[in-house]
Amino acid sequence: MMKAYQYFCLIAMMALASCSNEDDSFMPSDALEIVGIEATIDGEQPSRRAAATPAVTVGRTEFAPDDRIVFTSIKRTTAPLESFTYSDIRYYFTDKKNWKRTEGNLPEKIYWTDGSSPHTFIGYSLPAEDYHWVDNDNGTYSGELGYGKDTLDFSTGNDEIKKEDLLLNYSTKTVAETGGLSTKVIFTHALSNVRVVVNIKNFASSASAVDTKVGVGNMVLHNQPTKFKWGIHSSKVQVLDINDSKQRTKDLMLWCPAADGEGTGQSKTFTFYGLTTPQDELYHHINGNDQPLTFSFTVSYPNPMNPAETLTKTYSGAFNDLVHFNPGMCTTINISLNHKDEQMFTDVSYSDWNFVATPDLGELRKKSTFLDINSNVTIHTDAQATIYDATWLYNDGAVLRDIYGNDGTVGMPYRISSASQLLSFAKEVTAGLTFKDKYIRLDADITMQSSSAKTNLEDTTSTQAAVKWIGIGTAAHPFEGTFLGGDRFVNRLYDAPLFACLGSQARVEQLHITTIGSISGGGALAQTNQGIIGACKVIDDVETTGGALVGTNSGLIYASYHTGDTKGTAGLVDTNTNTGTIVGCYQAGDVAGGTAFSIAKTNQGTIACPVPTSLYEIQQQAFTDQLNKGLKTWYATQASRTQFYYVHTAANWPTVQRQ
Template identity: 60%
Template sequence: MKLNKIFLFALMALFSACSSEDDFLVPDSALQIKGICASVSDELPMTRAIAKLSDVVGRNAFVATDRIVFTNIQRAENPLKAFTYSNIIYDYDGNSWERAEGNIPEKIYWTDGASYHTFIGYSLPSSTYHWETIDNSTGSCTFAGELGYGLTELDYTSGNEALMAEDLLVNYSDTTKAESDGLSTKIKFTHALSNVRVVVNIKDFAASSSAVDTQVGISNMVLRSQPCLFSWGANSKDLTVKDFSEQGTEHIKDLKLWCPKPAGEGTAQSKTFTFYGLTTPQDATFHAINGNDKKLEFSFTVTYPNAMNPNETLTKTYSGTFSGIVNFYSGQCTTLNISLNHKNEQMYMDVEYNDWNYVSTPDLGELRKKSTFLDINSTVTIHTDANANIYDATWLYKDGSQLKDIYGNDGTKEKPYRISTASQLLSFAKEVKGGLAFKGQYIRLDADITMQSSTARTTAEDTTSTTAPLSWIGIGDASTAFNGTFLGGDRFINRLSGSPLFVNLGADARIEQLQITCIGNISGKGALAETNAGVIGGCKVIDDVSVADGGGALVGTNTGSIYACYHTGTTQLVGTTSADGVIGCYTASDITSLSSDYLKGLVESLNTKLTTWYKDHLGFTQYQYVYTVGSYPTVVK
């Protein structure tokens, strides 16, 4: 719009109709806007405010060559269309803002110096940034852009400059007034995009603080498949992100994050690696596309010296998926915490939402180690596979004549094979099915294993759903028994479904201190084992479990010995058993109705039976029951 002269009745807000040949008079009460003072808001929670300079990510101030575009300036109440201005551009020279040249009004007037005005606009930090104005049928405008316009991926690894070049600032205010001089105004912009911070904690990655693999490096942190098209309206500062069906593959990009301290912070096992980037605001509505949640996938690279040859560097790529919906909020920070406890898959993950104030990283390595079994059809190796070596083995590999796990253990009592992930548990099952009985060898469970997501459903109509419970294949079968010693370490196998954990325990098998919870039906007659000819001690089945007819919560058919075990549910502990095959065990579905005197008496009775049995079985691990007020009697060594 180009005007020669404007006149304005400030109080009546009337536009005087004249011919195009007329000149307009400007009354004294009309004030021309001569100055704009734009800044980045430091108000929470609308911006990634910083607590200290080292936490700066993206822009916290304007710099020379920045440009702002006001897409709408008008009186907030009863605006006159003739005095509504669009696409007003200001350039910043590092000290002040100046009107840019172009097809713009020669002058901008307040309708008066006291009324509220609406200012809508944005600031583009990079000349390569793409934006466009889309007019719709109502006469209002939508403004659209793309993160990483013209790029196939977003690479922030070059540092904060790369983040600043993409950091979109947006202004929307319908309460803007003139300054005291009546000729200028102050405008504050807020961050429109979302900040993401990923913190990788390597606590317990190595076996000890002196091990060579504490010299670990984390790099190439990538967030997969982020949507990059967005738009915002003429009457809102909030961005809308198009869903995947509208984005198109060319607008779905991977984000390579920036690590300002590539060597990490801290020392040895206390190191953390922190990565930063920008992405589009996304919420639960965006993620639920065609009824399916879009999960956040990530990958990163781990390098560390080879324990077998310290002069050699090992490189592994880790990848994973956050099981729940991860939200990214406009102008705020989402922190993704990853604790890398063990080689290959062992990670613990959580998410924090906060403004960009410094938040100390929680020491996730101190939490109980967990592993989630996401895919029952996971490709794993067994030791006879050609690619099962120190670099690529899931669990076991052949080292000359010795069979070792990837942690360097040889299966002796002093160095038992360690299972730390669900995939390693699957590899163990396939080893036994392949004929490896593990006779005379020891295996230790080194993490709680959660077999599937807590969203798994058990109803018949959900059996084909991606959220249906996954069926476990079982360790061994009728013709191949496990005959080693499995040390549960008082850890859990959570949410077991399908086959019993062990299908067949041979006469030389020993299972100790293992806890099991189930989901859905067990296809066999016991959660821990279908048949047992060995020794099971100090084990528990927690809560109700559905097994085949004639079965038991712990074991279906027992011809061996089961001692110091219990079940907190309604199913009998063992289906069928030989005489004197079950010693010092109990089943109780609800102890709230039982008196403390009864429970104390139960503990005393069970311990008396166990003590008598231990006299004739000196080589067995000795467990005793402990009474706890208001809880089930538990076993301890």
């Protein structure tokens, strides 16, 4: 896990040499000079269950003096203009506040084409000026791990890893910050983090034997490819072909931060870290050449026959199955030793770049399917809700954190990545935690139950009953926070809306829902809404006593839709009260007891939505244009709203994306 460090860098007058000091004379009125960049390394962190500060981090966690950034392309994402497209923009990091241009005429400037359109920023960051890389003059760059060395030795510590840690930035959605003068860019790790955990739990011949005093060291991955390349228009690193004459393999010696191991006696583990190049089947199987991962390490322990003597044994092994090393991710190799029977057991797991081992690591890979709505989940007020036993939230002193280390602020939203955590969230709100001023992000598609669950819409021969959802919030305790769906799905929702009550401070964005069976009391997303719903959708047919999306709306719904028939009497919403507003929404389907394509069965408030006459009409560009025209007009008076617009796809429904 890594903590994200953000640095505001004041850059005086940045531009290409092709610009001139007379730029101001022909720049359109909506063009803005870029005078600041806020650079973050892997802004998703912290990403694994841990206390606020991780025990071990690998590679760069912050920018340091001599770090270099090269933006290979800066341009408007849609319909870029040649005069506003920049390349080879170079900076170096001087201290914790400033970046400076390394080349070019410093008085010159670069500009946004305008202050609102998404721009594409592509670049790379080198850890030091002497980092070995080559410009191939064909739109690609090449690098080599451990340049000039026969062995890639990380054993002396993380400083050696940092020297090799290439960062890349590729974003087509970079926008100007407030005022338009600055922007944020996020750099991610380009190479692969490798982690080897050696467990000696069953190593000793007995609990009282002298060989419980074990040391593990000299962990080496053999014949690792070290030459790689990346392109100016991508955030991916590719290892050179295994048969490429320029490819070079080296032994990789890993770093062990706790050389004496973690734990005591036979419960010790030894953990090793390093970097390697991304590798997959394409690398391993070119021209039928299969290269298994091989490794070796030493184990030292007292001689059972003469405890004063230390025995050192070298263990080695190879994986029959391919081991993947993914760019910007961590591959963990787990090794268990059994000295008594001379056996070694291995397996591999994959995770984010950095994480901290905890006693319940296996629980982090649990399935996200509800098997029992009465699952033993915790809320933060439970005595057992500690960092190690909490389902989702726990008290870290005076701070309420999730099990991944987040505190619910806008920069570190609470994350939900399993169905049991979603259930824990629902029970938190029911117990009185409204999440006012807090942010929650759905971090994975959640499947509520297995596909064999029996409902009144499914195969009557199924034996497994569908699990009824309990709903999030009540009239007494509504949800009052911000729920960011992240364009992810809650699938196979049954019986109750996902949210029972959204309060006046609530905001739900970019959340998608599918249902099975009937939804009672209102729409699939919310039974009652007094807050803001933006860019949410319900897919496929819905059987409900209310609208497909919401039952009663007293708040704001915009840029949201339902594609499918409604087996009820209302379309998108059942009742829109006199305080309710619905803008830029549509319903693509029949309504069993009502009017096809209807937005609301009963309307006392404001509805500004085009109403089609057929499914064919909805699939035409003209209908998408109508939706966007209405939203654009409305956004002009709603500066604080997140802006979403529809995208037309031939022979399909208009879909929503963030501006």
